Amino acid sequence: xxxxxxxxxxxxxxxxxxxxxxxxxxxxxxxxxxxxxxxxxxxxxxxxxxxxxxxxxxxxxxxxxxxxxxxxxxxxxxxxxxxxxxxxxxxxxxxxxxxxxxxxxxxxxxxxxxxxxxxxxxxxxxxxxxxxxxxxxxxxxxxxxxxxxxxxxxxxxxxxxxxxxxxxxxxxxxxxxxxxxxxxxxxxxxxxxxxxxxxxxxxxxxxxxxxxxxxxxxxxxxxxxxxxxxxxxxxxxxxxxxxxxxxxxxxxxxxxxxxxxxxxxxxxxxx
Amino acid sequence: xxxxxxxxxxxxxxxxxxxxxxxxxxxxxxxxxxxxxxxxxxxxxxxxxxxxxxxxxxxxxxxxxxxxxxxxxxxxxxxxxxxxxxxxxxxxxxxxxxxxxxxxxxxxxxxxxxxxxxxxxxxxxxxxxxxxxxxxxxxxxxxxxxxxxxxxxxxxxxxxxxxxxxxxxxxxxxxxxxxxxxxxxxxxxxxxxxxxxxxxxxxxxxxxxxxxxxxxxxxxxxxxxxxxxxxxxxxxxxxxxxxxxxxxxxxxxxxxxxxxxxxxxxxxxxxxxxxxxxxxxxxxxxxxxxxxxxxxxxxxxxxxxxxxxxxxxxxxxxxxxxxxxxxx
Amino acid sequence: xxxxxxxxxxxxxxxxxxxxxxxxxxxxxxxxxxxxxxxxxxxxxxxxxxxxxxxxxxxxxxxxxxxxxxxxxxxxxxxxxxxxxxxxxxxxxxxxxxxxxxxxxxxxxxxxxxxxxxxxxxxxxxxxxxxxxxxxxxxxxxxxxxxxxxxxxxxxxxxxxxxxxxxxxxxxxxxxxxxxxxxxxxxxxxxxxxxxxxxxxxxxxxxxxxxxxxxxxxxxxxxxxxxxxxxxxxxxxxxxxxxxxxxxxxxxxxxxxxxxxxxxxxxxxxxxxxxxxxxxxxxxxxxxxxxxxxxxxxxxxxxxxxxxxxxxxxxxxxxxxxxxxxxxxxxxxxxxxxxxxxxxxxxxxxxxxxxxxx
Numbered sequence: 001x002x003x004x005x006x007x008x009x010x011x012x013x014x015x016x017x018x019x020x021x022x023x024x025x026x027x028x029x030x031x032x033x034x035x036x037x038x039x040x041x042x043x044x045x046x047x048x049x050x051x052x053x054x055x056x057x058x059x060x061x062x063x064x065x066x067x068x069x070x071x072x073x074x075x076x077x078x079x080x081x082x083x084x085x086x087x088x089x090x091x092x093x094x095x096x097x098x099x100x101x102x103x104x105x106x107x108x109x110x111x112x113x114x115x116x117x118x119x120x121x122x123x124x125x126x127x128x129x130x131x132x133x134x135x136x137x138x139x140x141x142x143x144x145x146x147x148x149x150x151x152x153x154x155x156x157x158x159x160x161x162x163x164x165x166x167x168x169x170x171x172x173x174x175x176x177x178x179x180x181x182x183x184x185x186x187x188x189x190x191x192x193x194x195x196x197x198x199x200x201x202x203x204x205x206x207x208x209x210x211x212x213x214x215x216x217x218x219x220x221x222x223x224x225x226x227x228x229x230x231x232x233x234x235x236x237x238x239x240x241x242x243x244x245x246x247x248x249x250x251x252x253x254x255x256x257x258x259x260x261x262x263x264x265x266x267x268x269x270x271x
Numbered sequence: 272x273x274x275x276x277x278x279x280x281x282x283x284x285x286x287x288x289x290x291x292x293x294x295x296x297x298x299x300x301x302x303x304x305x306x307x308x309x310x311x312x313x314x315x316x317x318x319x320x321x322x323x324x325x326x327x328x329x330x331x332x333x334x335x336x337x338x339x340x341x342x343x344x345x346x347x348x349x350x351x352x353x354x355x356x357x358x359x360x361x362x363x364x365x366x367x368x369x370x371x372x373x374x375x376x377x378x379x380x381x382x383x384x385x386x387x388x389x390x391x392x393x394x395x396x397x398x399x400x401x402x403x404x405x406x407x408x409x410x411x412x413x414x415x416x417x418x419x420x421x422x423x424x425x426x427x428x429x430x431x432x433x434x435x436x437x438x439x440x441x442x443x444x445x446x447x448x449x450x451x452x453x454x455x456x457x458x459x460x461x462x463x464x465x466x467x468x469x470x471x472x473x474x475x476x477x478x479x480x481x482x483x484x485x486x487x488x489x490x491x492x493x494x495x496x497x498x499x500x501x502x503x504x505x506x507x508x509x510x511x512x513x514x515x516x517x518x519x520x521x522x523x524x525x526x527x528x529x530x531x532x533x534x535x536x537x538x539x540x541x542x543x544x545x546x547x548x549x550x551x552x553x554x555x556x557x558x559x560x561x562x563x564x565x566x567x568x569x570x571x572x573x574x575x576x577x578x579x580x581x582x583x584x585x586x587x588x589x590x591x592x593x594x595x596x597x598x599x
Numbered sequence: 600x601x602x603x604x605x606x607x608x609x610x611x612x613x614x615x616x617x618x619x620x621x622x623x624x625x626x627x628x629x630x631x632x633x634x635x636x637x638x639x640x641x642x643x644x645x646x647x648x649x650x651x652x653x654x655x656x657x658x659x660x661x662x663x664x665x666x667x668x669x670x671x672x673x674x675x676x677x678x679x680x681x682x683x684x685x686x687x688x689x690x691x692x693x694x695x696x697x698x699x700x701x702x703x704x705x706x707x708x709x710x711x712x713x714x715x716x717x718x719x720x721x722x723x724x725x726x727x728x729x730x731x732x733x734x735x736x737x738x739x740x741x742x743x744x745x746x747x748x749x750x751x752x753x754x755x756x757x758x759x760x761x762x763x764x765x766x767x768x769x770x771x772x773x774x775x776x777x778x779x780x781x782x783x784x785x786x787x788x789x790x791x792x793x794x795x796x797x798x799x800x801x802x803x804x805x806x807x808x809x810x811x812x813x814x815x816x817x818x819x820x821x822x823x824x825x826x827x828x829x830x831x832x833x834x835x836x837x838x839x840x841x842x843x844x845x846x847x848x849x850x851x852x853x854x855x856x857x858x859x860x861x862x863x864x865x866x867x868x869x870x871x872x873x874x875x876x877x878x879x880x881x882x883x884x885x886x887x888x889x890x891x892x893x894x895x896x897x898x899x900x901x902x903x904x905x906x907x908x909x910x911x912x913x914x915x916x917x918x919x920x921x922x923x924x925x926x927x928x929x930x931x932x933x934x935x936x937x938x939x940x941x942x943x944x945x946x947x948x949x950x951x952x953x954x955x956x957x
């Protein structure tokens with residue numbers, strides 16, 4: 001399945017052509033090389049997992065995909081076009097949204113306000129309109145609220161929409177973060193360890209939501225995850241990283257039987 | 272040698288000594304910040320309070336006499352004794368340690384883990400409180416402080432420079448004395464924090480409260496120790512400045528002057544406080560000497576801040592501070 | 600029992616995002632407006648206006664301004680005094696250079712000029728954060744005070760260095776100078792306050808407010824989700840400084856009438872307004888009013904009780920004020936960082952249920 005045409009999966013989902021391509025990415029922080037010459041791609045509509053032992057460089061890779069980190073070497077192609085280096089706040093306008101390993105919600109605001117911040121790039125009313133409020137600004141606020149409320153319904157967090165986020169338990173915070181990412185109606189969703197710290201039930205809920213997002217909205221999803229069961233169940237293809245290098249790339253079954261991957265997880269020493 | 276250059280040298284030397292004093296005050300801040308992450312805006316007011324207490328004890332003032340007289344209609348002012356400086360200083364140190372303990376227990380124990388800006392604002396509140404309290408306790412009129420420090424123009428320097436440059440430098444004995452004391456204190460503090468067990472514990476606390484707790488460091492003890500040392504430094508600074516210009520409200524503005532010193536040097540660096548103090552001390556005086564007359568004078572009011580601001584724009588962590596890395 | 604909320608629910612998002620969704624609150628708000636505009640002016644005298652109402656109104660505007668910058672956007676500023684000075688001196692130069700133009704125009708222009716200066720001094724906020732920024736704003740504070748002290752153009756070369764507000768009228772009624780009536784100056788300021796509150800409320804409840812709060816809560820995450828930190832921070836500085844400038848303009852032209860910059864707009868002024876928003880409640884328009892009211896009334900209260908009532912000397916009252924204010928700051932920071940506004944919110948929550956416990 002290495003052609004650039006799309007295909008249909010066993011369960012009827014359509015996976016399109018390549019939407020994101022990372023070519024020979026090398027990322028350094030001072031003396032530390034976090035990512036060494038990695039190449040992989042993400043297809044439209046698929047769920048792509050990035051896995052690997054701790055410290056492999058997965059979060060950094062996600063930051064490169066989203067455009068927050070600019071690699072010293074290599075190129076990123078988004079929809080076939082080479083992506084020029086952009087400022088971090090401009091990245092969001094490309095239609096890429098992400099969640100974070102350690103929750104990055106705005107603790108001073110309510111759930112609804114947090115979700116609404118996901119749409120800030122789409123809210124265009126100027127300062128003057130907002131100062132007057134009635135008319136254009138109010139109209140825009142109501143429209144964007146409708147979109148956010150649909151996301152809130154979808155993720156079943158209606159009852160806490162006015163609760164200050166700081167008061168929520170960990171699992172709900174993660175869900176709110178997902179809601180904020182979804183509110184921007186992204187084409188590509190990056191999830192950094194969405195199941196971290198959850199119990200079995202919460203993981204099942206979150207997995208269901210991720211699958212629903214991919215199924216209903218056709219959103220392409222790239223996620224970092226440690227729970228192998230989740231990875232095998234959810235993803236279409238997997239990239240395996242270790243010590244900043246790519247050591248596996250393929251379907252979950254292919255990767256599961258890859259000797260290099262097994263070695264990495266069992267801790268066989270290498271240089 | 273041209274006259275202007277000679278004058279500039281004198282200004283430079285005076286600036287150096289002012290700088291040492293700034294460094295001393297800044298050190299008090301660095302210590303507290305290193306140990307607790309708090310920038311203690313109240314340090315200046317504490318210096319004022321220390322000086323006022325010293326004078327009050329030495330002169331035998333009745334604490335809160337103003338208030339007592341107002342409530343009871345009495346006219347008490349003094350106990351009638353005059354104590355020697357040494358006893359005064361020792362008593363004041365004791366009082367400052369008690370103050371440190373109180374501040375720690377009543378205020379900062381409850382603010383563990385808050386953001387730096389909240390802690391900062393708490394110290395502003397503390398500064399206001401201490402100012403009112405100090406005035407209430409000892410009265411707000413200017414007091415003369417005399418602990419027997421050498422004062423007046425240093426004649427040896429005056430004569431020597433006159434012989435070399437045809438112009439006698441005016442360097443005050445008090446400033447020289449202050450510089451020496453400050454240098455000793457600074458050296459002592461550096462040795463203490465780097466080479467003693469307590470100093471290491473203090474640095475551990477500065478890095479990470481939780482981690483320090485987990486290796487058995489008593490936060491309370493360290494904090495009280497740090498605030499006491501800071502209080503002692505405040506006392507020394509208070510004595511120096513107080514002898515020079517009298518014990519009055521403007522002493523508390525020292526805190527404000529220390530801020531740009533710390534911004535320049537980086538809040539967590541002891542050498543930074545020293546270098547920052549010297550740069551600002553010299554810079555201020557030289558700027559006022561050269562550019563001041565062209566733009567109206569009194570530039571010392573703002574020069575330090577603008578300089579620190581410019582440095583921070585290019586190096587947000589200050590000259591010696593640790594680089595601030597933010598990760599998501 | 601006071602809050603009869605049964606049947607009072609929002610059917611549209613528009614209704615839900617009102618300032619006062621609960622009907623009872625709305626009526627209370629209209630009542631306050633009625634009393635403020637239509638009833639109080641008839642009961643004013645010089646003392647009430649000068650000791651209480653004018654400072655309260657004018658400081659409210661400053662507090663709203665600082666709250667936008669510090670409470671909503673998280674950029675701590677200790678330069679409020681300096682920016683009020685900009686508003687005051689801008690007004691002075693405008694008044695003396697264009698005596699025929701209406702005061703309303705002058706005040707708004709002064710606000711605009713202050714907004715511009717605010718953006719200038721706000722530029723470092725792009726590199727400097729947290730309380731390093733607070734200290735950097737001191738540069739603005741000290742420099743501006745020095746500027747208005749030392750550059751004679753600002754005070755029209757007057758020998759004393761003081762600026763005085765000449766008489767100006769609005770619709771034929773004097774609102775500055777020596778011949779003003781209490782109700783006239785009160786209403787003039789009240790209108791500015793009402794407009795400021797409405798505009799601030801509108802800006803903070805929408806996209807702009809969310810951008811500011813996102814920057815305050817976690818500026819890196821805000822950037823990642825698409826908030827431009829440059830425009831967000833500078834807009835906060837601009838709008839905040841506009842309000843502070845208007846406040847300074849009114850403070851000079853209507854309230855004090857004569858100003859010597861070092862005394863009136865020094866660093867103590869900056870602290871005063873900061874204390875207002877801490878005690879009143881960071882990130883709350885109501886809190887700005889509450890804090891301003893508190894810190895205007897406290898010295899008046901102390902003076903009346905201690906000096907007039909008990910006959911104590913005035914300096915003791917002053918010292919006590921310092922102790923109380925300082926102590927309250929600490930108490931609020933420890934126990935209720937959201938200030939009086941939060942206490943009020945909690946009280947209202949309890950009132951909604953009263954007499955039931957939960």
